[in-house]
Amino acid sequence: MPTVRHFRPPESPCPGDFYVAFERMETDLRKVIRSKQVLTDEHTSYFTYQMFRGLKYMHAAGVVHKQLTSASVLVNKECDLKLCDFSAAGAPSVQDDIPVSSIRYAALEVLLLAKATFASDIWALGCIMCELLGRQPVFQSFTRETQISEILRLRGAPPEGELEGFLPAASKPDLIARLMCAEPPAASLASLFPQASCFALSLASSLLQVGPLGRPSAAQALAHPYYRELHDPGDEPSARPFPWQSLELDAADADARWRHLYLECMCFREKALTERDGAALEDLGIGALLREKKARGRFAPHWRPLVRSHWLLVSLVVLKSDHDGVRAVAAAMTDLGLRLKLFSFLLPSSVFNAPGSAEKEAANSSVGS
Secondary structure, eight states: OOOEEEEOOOSSSSSSSOOEEOOOOOEEEEHHOOOOOOOOHHHHHHHHHEEEEEEEHHHHTTBBOOOOOOOGGEEEEEEEEEEOOOOOOOSSEEOOOOOOOGGGGGHHHHHHHOEEOOHHHHHHHHHHHHHHHHHHOSSSOSSSHHHHHHHHHHHHHOHHHHHHHHHHGSSSHHHOOOHHHOOOOSSSSHHOOOTSOOOHHHHHHTTTTGGGGGGGGGGHTTOOOOOTTTTEEEEEEEOOOOGGGGGGGTTTTTHHHHHHHHHHHHHHEEEEEHHHTTHHHHTHHHHHHHHHHHHOOOOOOHHHHEEEEEEEEHHHHHOOOOOOHHHHHHHHHTTTTTTGGGGGGGGGGGGGTTTHHHHHHHHHTTTOO
16 A cells, blocks of 8 residues: 555544555556557556565465455556555455445455355456456446346356356345356457457456465466566565454544554654653553553654665765765665665766666666556
């Protein structure tokens, strides 16, 4: 998800409104798909690779997105992707309410069984991948009934081993008949996307398996040959399982969620909030919760003022230096994305002409927002 730049707490240590500022992203993937921007197979692979990296991290933490669409994927001009819209995200659970905007990306088990699982996120990403390949949604549905019909028409019925699990939820006789008597798909993905590579079609087909048991996990998808030039197990992190039990709030403790949000603010402004609110933190139970999180290693303060001062100092050193070695290090740091470009207008252009920089800039400029 986008990086949190600032988390503003309420004006006093009492339940109130919080304000979160995220990093700026120029557009979303749906707008890119609908634009006149040329999208190649390389774009599709790079975009979906980043999405799978995000899903791998989320799923390892036990978090299901539940409403993944092309509009919930943010893009910047460097082709970096960020997943957003986590309003419905959480542990695998029943999902009765499906927004109209998410119907086109809903898997059969979500439509019939209301089960939002890791596999349903994989199906949604398969729909986004096909949307990238065809420049329009692969399913043109706005209701559950039409989406079910579209899935059966394009992908067929679930395998026999999984079919019985869908039937109890199909209370209407005509729907049961359609599930049991669904004919093989009349069209293949290859006929829908003739320009797609064989590896892209192979991956898309596995993601859009009607039965959830047949779909790969995010980690398995990253190892697909389609990502042979991008896959790097050492750079595809997994999260620690999220402690959902810590959010099982006592019915009498209506302020527990507020205390957790307050601690998130303290990650950014621990010293200032401690000085401002003082003893009130203990009275509200925040002090005890903070000590517990620190003991478990789950309190990670963001030392943003320190980081800003550090890089300002580094930049000033580079500005004052005429040493070729220092300039080479500065160029390498820029290539590593450590944001020294903020000061590039003050530095000689030769500083940033490190090997490979031109090729990287050319690749980034090939996609606009």
